[in-house]
Amino acid sequence: MTVAYFQLPDAARLSVGDTAVLEGPEGHHAAVVRRMAVGEQIALTDGAGTVIRGRVSDVGKGSLTAEVLEVGTRAAESPRVVVVQAVPKGDRGELAVEMLTEVGVDVIVPWAAARSIARWRGDRADKALAKWRTAAREAAKQSRRAWFPEVRPVAETGEVVALLSSASVPVVLHEAASGPLADVPVPGRGEIVIVVGPEGGLTDDELAAFADVGAEPLRLGSSVLRSSTAGVAAAAALLARTPRWR
Numbered sequence: 001m002t003v004a005y006f007q008l009p010d011a012a013r014l015s016v017g018d019t020a021v022l023e024g025p026e027g028h029h030a031a032v033v034r035r036m037a038v039g040e041q042i043a044l045t046d047g048a049g050t051v052i053r054g055r056v057s058d059v060g061k062g063s064l065t066a067e068v069l070e071v072g073t074r075a076a077e078s079p080r081v082v083v084v085q086a087v088p089k090g091d092r093g094e095l096a097v098e099m100l101t102e103v104g105v106d107v108i109v110p111w112a113a114a115r116s117i118a119r120w121r122g123d124r125a126d127k128a129l130a131k132w133r134t135a136a137r138e139a140a141k142q143s144r145r146a147w148f149p150e151v152r153p154v155a156e157t158g159e160v161v162a163l164l165s166s167a168s169v170p171v172v173l174h175e176a177a178s179g180p181l182a183d184v185p186v187p188g189r190g191e192i193v194i195v196v197g198p199e200g201g202l203t204d205d206e207l208a209a210f211a212d213v214g215a216e217p218l219r220l221g222s223s224v225l226r227s228s229t230a231g232v233a234a235a236a237a238l239l240a241r242t243p244r245w246r
Helices: 024-033 092-103 122-142 157-165 204-211 227-239
Strands: 004-007 019-022 041-045 050-059 064-073 080-086 107-111 169-173 191-196
Touching: 004 024, 004 122, 019 024, 019 050, 024 064, 041 064, 080 092, 080 157, 080 227, 092 107, 092 122, 092 227, 107 122, 107 157, 157 169, 157 191, 157 204, 169 204, 169 227, 191 227
Parallel strands: 004 041, 080 107, 080 191, 169 191
Antiparallel strands: 019 064, 041 050, 050 064
């Protein structure tokens, strides 16, 4: 049976024999939703490399206490993968975040592309970003990740250009590109940056700005994928050729 996985922000401060306490939403989920019982084993992570194996010692109405049996630390994997995701309409952004997290993406950057239908402004931007971060956190726990992905605030095109300019492998997905993603050499270290355009496609100005820093457009294959799934497919195709998936 799979051990239940929860986030504990202060996990790195605990040692074997200490008591770990889950409270708030995580405590409620463990005690009420998952109905964890005394004696069951549990896994706790801070989302920054620390993973604890524990045994439940007490269950309250909305909290849980566990004895720390083992504390481990996992190094961040390389190469690092960053996906710049043009903000899609509806709930497809959260779906993209979930899938990107599951395949192992390290940083997710929502992008206000010129042809993005959805626009994040004011309170709406704060709420949308919070939803993306929640989706990433929940998917990271489901995937048993020791390192949770960073979901950054919405970026403008200039910030995307800066990310591409410093990348070891800059990738701009475009269905009309002549070069295939499969031909791109993938190093075992550094940073891969993948840019996914909106439903309406990339503008000539955006493509030109990306090309100015050496990021030429690439295609995945003969099929045209949705904006919310293209980044997942590209990340998986590249990760499969790195030590991370071997």
